[in-house]
Amino acid sequence: EVLLEQSGGEVKKPGESLRISCKGSGFIFSNYWIAWVRQMPGKGLEWMGIMFPGDSETTYSPSFQGQVTMSADKSISTAYLQWSSLQASDTAIYYCARHRGTAATPRWGFDTWGQGTLLTVSS
Amino acid sequence: DIQMTQSPSSVSASVGDRVTITCRASQHVSAWLAWYQQKPGKAPNLLIYAASSLHTGVPSRFSGSGSGTEFTLTIDSLQPEDFATYYCQQANSFPFSFGPGTKVDIK
Secondary structure (H helix, E strand, O other): OOEEEEOOOEEEOOOOOEEEEEEEEOOOHHHOOEEEEEEOOOOOEEEEEEEEOOOOEEEEOOOOEOOEEEEEEHHHOEEEEEEOOOOHHHOEEEEEEEEOOOOOOOOOOEEEEOOOEEEEEOO | OOOEEEEOOEEEEOOOOOEEEEEEEOOOOOOOEEEEEEOOOOOOEEEEEOOOEEOOOOOOOEEEEEEOOEEEEEEOOOOHHHOEEEEEEEOOOOOOEEOOOEEEEEO
16 A cells, blocks of 8 residues: 555644655655645645655745755655745645656656644744 | 646545646746646655656556646546545656645545
């Protein structure tokens, strides 16, 4: 079974750093694009960026460029999303999602999603 | 960057109804468009990719059409489990982007 398992919810203070994880199983992790998506409370989906663990190619949405860092350790089939200094506005659910196929360009949608990591940033 | 819009933002419908949701892109995206369903407290689920291809396991009452800048998702004979929020997402060029969502609720 193809799965993405995300790390648990976090409660942090403004200015703190954080790294959340997304572990894949049931597929060859390095062959699939992995995207990160934000959903703020009661709001819609926002595409944050995407990376290809095989060669670490990464593209960020301009809205998130410089605000977060995406990385992956393909040896343990895990992708990461990292903040160096959290803000209250980072409070949201963060999803990782796997591209539907192994194409060089991820045009076919995202067919496997993690369960989401709820991040709460509050003083 | 490509901006996505959806209409309507919400629709009230009854079981058995046909529901059509429209998604528009600010630029041409060819057929690189996906549709997702999201229920409260759950991750999204892929319904349609490449504008009109039904993802594995998705009921045939869901269908997608369109190309270029205008797309539609149609749900034939709405079922109780279909009450949810639906999002389109363009996959033509980075940064990918989602539409704002259409909530389908019970009339």
